[in-house]
Amino acid sequence: IFKFLGAISVDLGEDRIKPYLPTILTPLYRELNSNYAEQDPTLKNLSQEIIELLKKLVGLEAFSLAFSSVQKQANQKRAMRKKQRALQTVANPDIAARRKLKRHKNKAETRKRKIESLRPTYKAKRHRSHALKDLAMVE
Secondary structure, three states: OHHHHHHHHHHHOHHHHHHHHHHHHHHHHHHHHOOOOOOOHHHHHHHHHHHHHHHHHHOHHHHHHHHHHHHHHHHHHHHHHHHHHHHHHHHOHHHHHHHHHHHHHHHHHHHHHHHHHHOOOOOOOOOOOOHHHHHOOOO
């Protein structure tokens, strides 16, 4: 898709690409700023190349305006999600408590995995699944 965006922008030219610049820059910006673990470095390099191409194509001033608007929009979305999460904690404490328990459980499992990778002889106690016990009829 990034290659397609680059090809379209070159094909349309300087004047016709300017209205679509924020739309094109949004996924490129998201890829550049992402910090998830399984990130593909080729995608990051490709997005950087396309950004450089767009900068040369439309000029630094127009590019900077569009890029800053995309950046501002992303920051606003991030802030809104954070605010909504905080409001949900107050509005629905049971959902927030479940989320917190899940996060703590995942943290403990991660810690156990890390210890096992550092010391292969050590075997951490794993939480047993009680799925079959829960299904059984208890009288």
